[in-house]
Amino acid sequence: MSGANDSWEVFVGALDVECAAMATLAQHARALTEALIGNDLERMETARRAVEEARIAHQSALGRRRAMQQRGFGSRTLAQVVGYAPRALRPRLQQRVSELAVGAAGLAISNNNNKALIAQGMRRLVRIAQIAQAAQDHELGTYQRRRRRDSGGSFLVSSKA
Numbered sequence: 001m002s003g004a005n006d007s008w009e010v011f012v013g014a015l016d017v018e019c020a021a022m023a024t025l026a027q028h029a030r031a032l033t034e035a036l037i038g039n040d041l042e043r044m045e046t047a048r049r050a051v052e053e054a055r056i057a058h059q060s061a062l063g064r065r066r067a068m069q070q071r072g073f074g075s076r077t078l079a080q081v082v083g084y085a086p087r088a089l090r091p092r093l094q095q096r097v098s099e100l101a102v103g104a105a106g107l108a109i110s111n112n113n114n115k116a117l118i119a120q121g122m123r124r125l126v127r128i129a130q131i132a133q134a135a136q137d138h139e140l141g142t143y144q145r146r147r148r149r150d151s152g153g154s155f156l157v158s159s160k161a
Helices: 008-036 041-073 077-086 090-136
Strands: 143-147 154-160
Touching: 008 041, 008 090, 041 077, 077 090
Parallel strands: none
Antiparallel strands: 143 154
């Protein structure tokens, strides 16, 4: 690593912050999933804001770590950088790399679930709008107004009766 601010300890700290930010993001993404399943609009909006804040925090931590990695190691991957780490730090770095990989996979699953739940909700809204439109256009035809022959008044008759 080059520069006074780019020591191995600082790099490990940046990786720790990135892992913590990803864990927080994953936690908020799961909370959004639960809110979507529960169909609770207030919880959905609160969870959505929390996910957005956690996403920005994670992107910031990721950017800091990648900038430090690029200054010290150019285009080498994180796994390659861990191979250059001092022997005492290697196990901790390997654990963090593993946490990032598992966290990224879990986050991808949560995001896909959330997208599917949102799409399902949109399909339900479209279906409700179609039913409301059909009712407005009298396509349902459950009740019709009939005129009485003898008194000239009218009454409702169900087509199902």
